[in-house]
Amino acid sequence: MKIQWSRWCIAWIVTAMLLGGVGGALGQTKPALAAKAAPAEKSAAADKAASPAKGASTEKAAPAAATAPAASVPAIPRVIVPPGPYRRLAPGVMRTIDPQMQPLETVSRHNVVELLAVDPSYDFAKDVEFRRDIWALEFKFKPMRMIYVDVPQPSGQMQRKLIWYLVYSVTNSGKVMHPTKDPDGSYKLVQVDEPIVFAPVFLLEAVGLDKSYPDRVIPIAMPPIRLREDPNRQFYNTVEMQGRTLKPGETVWGVATWEDIDPRTNRFSVYVKGLTNAYQWIDEPGRFKKGEPLGTGRHLLTKTLKLNFRRTGDEYELKESQLHYGIPGGVDYQWVYR
Numbered sequence: 016m017k018i019q020w021s022r023w024c025i026a027w028i029v030t031a032m033l034l035g036g037v038g039g040a041l042g043q044t045k046p047a048l049a050a051k052a053a054p055a056e057k058s059a060a061a062d063k064a065a066s067p068a069k070g071a072s073t074e075k076a077a078p079a080a081a082t083a084p085a086a087s088v089p090a091i092p093r094v095i096v097p098p099g100p101y102r103r104l105a106p107g108v109m110r111t112i113d114p115q116m117q118p119l120e121t122v123s124r125h126n127v128v129e130l131l132a133v134d135p136s137y138d139f140a141k142d143v144e145f146r147r148d149i150w151a152l153e154f155k156f157k158p159m160r161m162i163y164v165d166v167p168q169p170s171g172q173m174q175r176k177l178i179w180y181l182v183y184s185v186t187n188s189g190k191v192m193h194p195t196k197d198p199d200g201s202y203k204l205v206q207v208d209e210p211i212v213f214a215p216v217f218l219l220e221a222v223g224l225d226k227s228y229p230d231r232v233i234p235i236a237m238p239p240i241r242l243r244e245d246p247n248r249q250f251y252n253t254v255e256m257q258g259r260t261l262k263p264g265e266t267v268w269g270v271a272t273w274e275d276i277d278p279r280t281n282r283f284s285v286y287v288k289g290l291t292n293a294y295q296w297i298d299e300p301g302r303f304k305k306g307e308p309l310g311t312g313r314h315l316l317t318k319t320l321k322l323n324f325r326r327t328g329d330e331y332e333l334k335e336s337q338l339h340y341g342i343p344g345g346v347d348y349q350w351v352y353r
Contacts, residue, residue: 102245109184110158110340112320114151115350118204120293120318121194122146128303128312146202150191150211151291152261156183159285159324161335162243164236166274177333178236179219179273181285182244187211189263208263215256215289217271222282230271240270278330282342285322286353293318295352316352323347 123145130140159181165173189208196202217230232252241250251259251269259267271285295316302312323345328337341347 101248104157108157109155112154112156112348114153114291116149116151116190116192116291116293118192120149121192121204122202123295125296125298128298129309132303132305146194147292148191148193148209149291149293150209151188151293152211152213153186153188154183154287154290154320155186156181156322157244158340159338161333161338162236162239164233164239166233166235176274177276178233178240179276180236180240181217181271182240182250182268183271184266184268185213185215185261185290186266187261187263210260210262213256213259213261213267213289215253215269215271215287217253218286218288219273219276220284220286221277221280222284224277224279226277226280228273228276231274233272233274236272237270240272244270278333281326281328283324283326285324286351287320287322288317290320291318319351319353321349321351 124142125145127137127140127143130137159179162178162180163175164178166176166178168174187210190206191209191211192204193207194202195205219228219230220226221228230253232254234252237250237252241248244250248268251267253269253271256267256269261267297314297316299312299314304311322340323342325339325342326333326337327339328334
């Protein structure tokens with residue numbers, strides 16, 4: 016009986032010691048665990064507050080991040096990158112066209128057919144002298160190039176097209192020929208500096224195919240062309256160029272674009288109007304009759320630049336490397352009245 020009691024006392028003491036050790040361990044680890052759990056709970060609460068609720072957009076969470084204390088998230092200074100310099104072109108890349116200003120372009124003689132139709136005896140209406148100022152812009156251009164662009168269609172879909180384009184620049188040299196009358200009645204030409212209004216017109220004609228293509232403005236093609244040619248330079252399409260006034264010494268850059276060119280085109284010419292105000296007019300003999308509208312039978316011809324090109328290759332595979340400026344045995348460019 017005493018032995019059993021002793022065993023029971025020993026068991027009770029051992030159990031008490033074990034329970035005390037575990038309790039002490041629990042008493043010691045509980046605060047530590049609580050201390051470790053507190054940051055985790057705090058972090059989870061912060062993540063829950065920072066993350067948007069289900070169905071909410073991420074745009075609503077942005078202001079919360081923006082309103083965080085400046086001390087916790089250092090402000091990042093905004094860096095403004097200035098535009099870089101214009102791309103330098105290799106010598107000979109830009110072709111310069113001689114404006115070929117002629118003194119005879121400042122004067123012309125014509126019969127005033129409207130007055131002579133009233134009375135053929137009006138001598139003052141015969142061989143009348145007309146004088147005017149003549150200006151011409153300096154024109155430079157790069158070789159004709161090609162680029163593929165996805166162009167939106169009326170159906171709403173995009174269609175990949177091959178765009179032909181011509182990069183050019185015009186400069187107002189300020190050399191305007193101004194006729195000045197001397198006391199003796201003769202005239203002399205004086206060069207003056209004047210602003211010039213530029214209104215270009217581009218027309219591509221396929222030789223031998225009886226097809227012509229006016230320059231077509233393709234806004235979606237301008238960004239890739241600018242990125243390819245010079246991202247730092249401003250290029251204008253034909254519509255943006257219309258009515259642009261150039262001060263003496265000012266230069267602007269433009270791009271003429273075409274689409275849906277017949278793939279059989281192997282010789283073509285680009286006509287450029289608006290580079291000069293030189294013109295001619297022709298009255299058909301006997302065409303104007305009394306009582307008809309003024310100008311009936313009169314044809315006005317403007318001085319136009321003609322650039323000649325050729326393309327080597329077939330109609331099945333068009334490449335930019337096939338385009339060449341000039342025609343063997345012919346002229347590269349010429350000024351024509353049309």
